[in-house]
Amino acid sequence: MNAAPAGLAELAPASVPAQVDVAARARAIGAGIAARHAEAVDRDGRFPTEAFDALREQRLLGVMIPAEFGGGGASLFEVAAACHALARGCAATGMIYAMHQIQIACLVNHGTNGWHRDLKARIAAEQLLLGSATTEAETGGDIRNSVCAVKPDPGAEHDRFTLAKNASVISYGDQSDVILVTARRNPDAPSSDQVLVVVTKDDYRLEKTTRWDAMGMRGTCSDGYRLEAAGVIGQILPLPYADLSAQTMLPVTHILWSSTWLGIAADAVSRARAFVRSEAKRKPGTTPASALRLAEATAKLQQMKAVILAAIRQYELASGSPEQLVGLSFATAMSTLKVTSSELVREVVEAAIRTCGLAGYRNDTPYSLGRHLRDAHSAALMIGNDRIMSHISTQLLVQRDGSGAFE
Amino acid sequence: MIAGIRSVLAECGGLAVDAETLAINDDLYAAGLTSHGCVGLMLGLEEEFDVEFPEKLLNRRTFESIAAIRDAVRGLVDGGEA
Numbered sequence: 001m002n003a004a005p006a007g008l009a010e011l012a013p014a015s016v017p018a019q020v021d022v023a024a025r026a027r028a029i030g031a032g033i034a035a036r037h038a039e040a041v042d043r044d045g046r047f048p049t050e051a052f053d054a055l056r057e058q059r060l061l062g063v064m065i066p067a068e069f070g071g072g073g074a075s076l077f078e079v080a081a082a083c084h085a086l087a088r089g090c091a092a093t094g095m096i097y098a099m100h101q102i103q104i105a106c107l108v109n110h111g112t113n114g115w116h117r118d119l120k121a122r123i124a125a126e127q128l129l130l131g132s133a134t135t136e137a138e139t140g141g142d143i144r145n146s147v148c149a150v151k152p153d154p155g156a157e158h159d160r161f162t163l164a165k166n167a168s169v170i171s172y173g174d175q176s177d178v179i180l181v182t183a184r185r186n187p188d189a190p191s192s193d194q195v196l197v198v199v200t201k202d203d204y205r206l207e208k209t210t211r212w213d214a215m216g217m218r219g220t221c222s223d224g225y226r227l228e229a230a231g232v233i234g235q236i237l238p239l240p241y242a243d244l245s246a247q248t249m250l251p252v253t254h255i256l257w258s259s260t261w262l263g264i265a266a267d268a269v270s271r272a273r274a275f276v277r278s279e280a281k282r283k284p285g286t287t288p289a290s291a292l293r294l295a296e297a298t299a300k301l302q303q304m305k306a307v308i309l310a311a312i313r314q315y316e317l318a319s320g321s322p323e324q325l326v327g328l329s330f331a332t333a334m335s336t337l338k339v340t341s342s343e344l345v346r347e348v349v350e351a352a353i354r355t356c357g358l359a360g361y362r363n364d365t366p367y368s369l370g371r372h373l374r375d376a377h378s379a380a381l382m383i384g385n386d387r388i389m390s391h392i393s394t395q396l397l398v399q400r401d402g403s404g405a406f407e
Numbered sequence: 408m409i410a411g412i413r414s415v416l417a418e419c420g421g422l423a424v425d426a427e428t429l430a431i432n433d434d435l436y437a438a439g440l441t442s443h444g445c446v447g448l449m450l451g452l453e454e455e456f457d458v459e460f461p462e463k464l465l466n467r468r469t470f471e472s473i474a475a476i477r478d479a480v481r482g483l484v485d486g487g488e489a
């Protein structure tokens with residue numbers, strides 16, 4: 001065993017090696033096996049099995065579960081970096097990983113019951129994959145309203161429920177081991193009084209209603225299902241969904257989605273840079289004209305990175321203070337993050353295509369950017385930006401200046 | 408004050424039920440109050456009671472029941488700042 005040099009050990013507290021570790025392991029999988037299969041995953045619209053076998057093997061699915069339950073205890077920053085690294089190689093892999101970790105964050109922050117604690121240990125031990133059923137056929141992207149409801153099971157003891165949902169999009173539903181489902185608290189509750197219900201493969205049945213054959217993000221296999229579940233009341237996360245969403249699901253979703261999109265943008269810029277360099281080598285001594293567009297793409301990429309890092313910092317500063325997390329200015333910051341980064345990813349990829357010209361437009365060159373563009377277009381639609389902006393504009397009617405740093 | 412709050416709730420809260428039937432400790436979110444509804448409710452309360460809600464009161468807890476709203480408004484009327 002090599003002892004670390006004294007100076008280095010002092011500089012590196014216990015969390016640092018883990019951080020390097022998570023990002024480095026994700027980068028190796030992203031640049032290796034995920035990138036290698038990205039084209040086939042996209043073409044065939046199939047689940048990125050190889051990448052997820054590798055993620056399981058590297059124990060990266062349970063990496064955000066606290067160490068006391070056998071997980072890696074990774075921070076949101078580390079997981080965001082992992083989403084980015086995976087998406088550089090295969091956007092669908094990055095997005096599935098992001099969606100999985102969003103569900104983990106909800107469970108970790110709000111799963112206080114014994115049932116949830118057992119599940120956390122199981123996730124870490126068995127590297128289970130978690131999916132999400134928020135979208136409902138009747139309400140679409142209006143995920144803060146549900147039609148389906150948790151029904152107390154009259155045939156059983158008091159503590160059991162049943163739940164049926166017309167879930168029009170559940171990404172990787174076939175591969176999921178656990179699904180988190182939004183529903184009304186009970187059959188009499190108004191549509192906005194929701195809870196988040198955790199069900200495992202043993203508790204639910206999925207009947208496929210639609211197949212995902214989409215422009216991009218094809219490997220997410222975001223099929224539609226009719227979900228029927230039964231379980232014990234203890235499986236329902238105790239905090240109302242509105243609070244859970246404000247404190248965890250919304251900020252973590254927008255941070256991890258944005259990090260994934262940043263990975264798409266970063267790979268597009270890498271390709272554009274490689275193209276410009278190859279042009280420069282052909283005419284030594286001159287800077288290719290296309291380099292101007294590369295500079296534009298690079299500036300936008302930097303902008304994207306900045307908004308994401310600022311949001312992660314804001315989340316870190318607010319976490320631990322439910323009061324700040326449920327405040328209006330925090331919600332606005334997290335919602336605008338999604339809108340800004342989802343527009344920027346498309347702009348970056350477009351600038352990269354302009355840089356490469358036909359070499360980027362064609363599907364058969366090392367600079368091909370068609371898949372990146374198609375994947376990037378999902379960003380603005382994944383909870384429609386117009387829906388988010390219209391919500392923000394209402395909230396702004398009552399917002400005040402904050403009193404924290406930079407406010 | 409409670410009567411004033413009820414009338415603002417009925418007018419601006421967009422509830423699923425009649426505001427007159429709610430007890431003062433009933434959960435307004437269970438009665439259908441949404442974040443959208445909160446905005447209308449808050450603007451209505453500011454108009455009705457001539458107060459201004461500061462940043463730190465702009466969260467779900469402030470509007471969770473008629474009693475919670477009463478406490479917040481009372482704080483604002485009495486102290487300027489809650």
Ligand SMILES: Cc1cc2nc3c(=O)[nH]c(=O)nc-3n(C[C@H](O)[C@H](O)[C@H](O)COP(=O)(O)OP(=O)(O)OC[C@H]3O[C@@H](n4cnc5c(N)ncnc54)[C@H](O)[C@@H]3O)c2cc1C
Nearest residue numbers: 132133134135140141169171217381382383384386387390
């Ligand atoms: C790759 C991918 C994976 C997904 N995975 C999942 C998953 O695993 N689980 C899940 O539950 N869901 C998933 N979704 C669905 C997603 O969460 C949204 O529900 C979905 O993108 C919304 O679809 P829609 O455009 O039909 O919705 P709608 O919300 O019906 O929007 C339709 C259009 O109307 C606009 N619009 C809506 N409301 C307003 C308004 N108030 N003002 C102005 N314009 C408005 C929208 O911007 C949009 O352009 C996924 C989506 C994608 C793209």
